[in-house]
Amino acid sequence: MTPLNARLAGFYFCYYGTVGAFMAYWTPYLLARGLSATQVGVAFGLMGVSRATVPVLWGWWADRRGERMVMIRLAALASLLIFAAIPLVQTVPAVMALMLAYTLFWNALLPQFEVVALNHLRDGGGEYSRVRLWGSVGFVGAVLAVGPLLDAIGIQWEPWLVAVLFAGMAVAAWAVPEHRSAAPLRRAGESAGATDAATPSLTAVLRQPAVIALLLVCFCSQLSYAPYYNFFTVFLERHGYSRSLAGQLWALAVIAEIVLFALGTRLLSTVGARRLMSFALLTTVLRWLAIGLGVDSLLVLLLAQLLHASSFACYHLVAMYYVQTLFPPALHGRGQALYNSASYGIGGSIGSVASGWLWDAASPEALFLLAALVGAVGTLIAWRYLPRSPGA
Template sequence: MEATLKQGESTGKTAFPLFYFFVFFAFGTLLPLLSVYLQEVAGLSGAEIGMIMSISPVTTIFVQPIWGMITDYTRKPVLVLTIALFATSLIGLLYSFVDEYRWLVVMAILLASAQSAIVPISDSIALHYVQKNGKKYGSIRLWGSIGFAVAVLVGGWLSDRFALVAIFYLFSSMLMLSGLLAWRLPKESQPMKSETLQGMAQLFQIPQFVLLLIATFLIFGPILANNFYFGIFIKQLGGTLTGIGIAFLLAAGSEAPFMKMADQLIHRFGMVPLLMFASAVSCARWLFYFFEPPLFFVYITAVVQGLSVGLVIPAALQYVRDIAPKQVRATAVSLYSAVGNGLGVWFCTFIGGYMLDRGHIGDVYLFFSICTFVGMLSLIGISLCNAKKFPFRKGEKA
């Protein structure tokens, strides 16, 4: 038994970094340049781009919780994850053959339906592993940021040298490789102790969880929607496709060191204060971009993303795990991801597209800063609940 545990710990130690690196390498090749592809190759308008890009997060709202319930029910997260990875890879490849608006809508729905399972299930597996083996989630998740950072530079360079369609081929191949690596991840899962729907109802009885969903909607929405508009922002300031890659390299690459330090900072300052600080930094960044500063200063301030994203992701995810009942943690993570990665991103992306059509790119970032500021008020609400020692859930004190 002890030998089996040590083998699982050793396998996870090497498998998780490689897996996260290649998964986010795939995301990094497609997401930052997809809006540029839709604008320059497909010839879509700002409103059409906003519609296409917002389809992904709004589809996630409905599909991601279903993936979480399937995972909780089957207790085979690695199998479900592998299926999602190969399905996303195939759809991403088919995406490259489509150029009509109506078919781009269809492909966006299919891609989002498959892709929405990848991050929450991966995170659920990783968090179960680190808690069981005394590891640090931030030390694993930072490899995703490194992969994303490298990918945007490689994707931008290949697109400049060959064609923008290269992003789909790179995306598909990296996810296929990730699917093979997924089988090296730990396959154990936690047993179900209650019905998933009952667990979801229990989650909404936790004030801190509800407030965190609101904060996630308003803070994560702009952070992730920025991946869609940052490339257009760089282009309008005079940057090239390679320049977009450099900007994302600086932004995503700076996340890794903060993720590595996240566990220590959480232990020292607490999750909610850390979320407040990181959100304030994001708010200031979006407001700065509203004034459309010189490209040089955009490159410099891109590293601020490391501080905000690198701290927000581990702290928020750990907080969700801490306040959720054990038997529905996968569902809680999926629901949390659906609100931030789904509803919040859809809202910010959709409204951003119309603002881009009717104004300029700076207006999009002013909107992002306002959303983030309001989201910080929800974090204050969580602090007040904790200060009053409001119970996380029935029968348990905060």
């Protein structure tokens, strides 16, 4: 791995380490702070609304100005400072407000860093999947380390442990150089010259059936993931599993993801984008059915978590492929932002609110059965409407 690729991998490692420490244990922390399941769902839903809107604004600014790494560094610091204030406030509305506030900056990070990383890797000849897998390694390391720590010192320390990883991510952002395209993009944005004239408008790109299909598939995928992201740990604890074991199951899923990322480029070229995305959504359906119906069997849970290799890693690789090919280079920042908005933003926010309400009003098992239904819709859209690619 080249020194530059190692720096890219370092940012992914810290970023997804933060995600792992947050995602696996934040809901138990919120419940311990006195929030109900419905309030937890609303809190995550508000974060999703931010993710549906804010990345598009950041993406527009980054495409016009270039200098994505400057924005990423400042956003990383701002999100760290706001997040670190969460354990200092006392009321539920204040906790929810700070969760929303930090995401206004946090949600700027990944879409724009993906553009930087893909540009560097295109110029340097590196494989995206082999760099991105270090994010999965960070996720696994954080989940496995934080779970036992919380068992030993108490769930109230969760935000401080996440904040430490936030700080590591902010430091890692300073190690990644700006891509050489930053300055030309900035001048193009200021002059609105020939480059802009030769580039299709964002509206024209969004009218393409393939782009519409991609955004719908991504919406369905991440809508179906909301019960897992927000309530999987609590669901396991309700069925008698320890928090440490829950963390190990999270980690197992991402270990499977790492293996897939190591093979990802060859798999995509061999199987084809449409087939691989359809397979990813189909295994997502199987995974949620297994968790919802077989939660009391550890063997079933182990097998379900191994499906993360296809249900998420395959999905993510194909989504990145389509965003890079369906959006022209001058719109890559906004393309990444729209992908994140449609999937993790709109899909995640609707799924979070619905999950919190259904947890209280129906049953946890019902969450995963409905998630499987949503995944099935996404499978049909992917197979019918996504374009073919070489190898399809």
